[in-house]
Amino acid sequence: MRRPLRLLGVLAAGLLVLLQGLAGPGTALAQNTARGPSGFPVPRFVSLKSERVNVRVGPTLEHRIGWTYVRAGLPVEIVQEFENWRRIRDWQGEEGWVFHSLLSGRRTALVTPWEQSGTTPLRAEPRSDARLAAELGPNVLVNVGSCRQGWCRVSGDRFSGWIDQTRLFGVYPDETIE
Structure with a gap:
C-alpha cells in the first residue's frame, strides 16, 4: 500500500513542476501556495550568499555551469526545488540551478x-x-x-x-x- 501512495506523491509533485513550467519565466503561480522539499514556500525571494555563485543548467554537479554571479546579496526568486538544489530566476528572467547552501534567506532588492x-x-x-x-x-x-x-x-x-x-x-x- 505504501508504494502507490508514494507514486501518487511523486506524480503530484511532477504535475506541479509541469504547471510551473507552463506558467513561463515571467509569471509565478499563486504566491506562496506550494511548499518545496525544504518546507518553505515556492516561489519565494532569497539572496545570493557569496561573491561567486555558479548557476548550472540542471540540478547536479554534473550539469555544466551556465553562468556565474559575482555579487553577494543579489535577490533571486526560487521557482522550483529538487532535493538540495534550487531553480532560481533573476530580474532579467534568466533561470538556472544553484545548490541551496549558496543562498540566504536575507531579503534584499x-x-x-x-x-x-x-x-x-x-x-x-x-x-x-x-x-x-x-x-x-x-x-x-x-x-x-x-x-x-x-x-x-x-x-x-x-x-x-x-x-x-x-x-x-x-x-x-x-x-x-x-
Missing part, C-alpha cells in the same frame, strides 16, 4: 534594474509626500527590513528610508514583510 537611468525617491516615511531622504539610481542593492501597504523600509551604505514597493525587484507586489 534591486532598485529599478529594468531602467537605464533616472532615480527613485527614498522617503523618510511611507508616504509619497514625505520628506525626501535620498534618490537611488537603477541597480542599487538594498536590504529590505519590512514592507506594508505598498512601501518597503530599506537600507544600504549611508541611507535608509521608505521606497515604493513597485520600484523593487526582490519583493512581490503587495507582499507584507515584518
Whole structure:
C-alpha cells in the first residue's frame, strides 16, 4: 500500500513542476501556495550568499555551469526545488540551478534594474509626500527590513528610508514583510 501512495506523491509533485513550467519565466503561480522539499514556500525571494555563485543548467554537479554571479546579496526568486538544489530566476528572467547552501534567506532588492537611468525617491516615511531622504539610481542593492501597504523600509551604505514597493525587484507586489 505504501508504494502507490508514494507514486501518487511523486506524480503530484511532477504535475506541479509541469504547471510551473507552463506558467513561463515571467509569471509565478499563486504566491506562496506550494511548499518545496525544504518546507518553505515556492516561489519565494532569497539572496545570493557569496561573491561567486555558479548557476548550472540542471540540478547536479554534473550539469555544466551556465553562468556565474559575482555579487553577494543579489535577490533571486526560487521557482522550483529538487532535493538540495534550487531553480532560481533573476530580474532579467534568466533561470538556472544553484545548490541551496549558496543562498540566504536575507531579503534584499534591486532598485529599478529594468531602467537605464533616472532615480527613485527614498522617503523618510511611507508616504509619497514625505520628506525626501535620498534618490537611488537603477541597480542599487538594498536590504529590505519590512514592507506594508505598498512601501518597503530599506537600507544600504549611508541611507535608509521608505521606497515604493513597485520600484523593487526582490519583493512581490503587495507582499507584507515584518
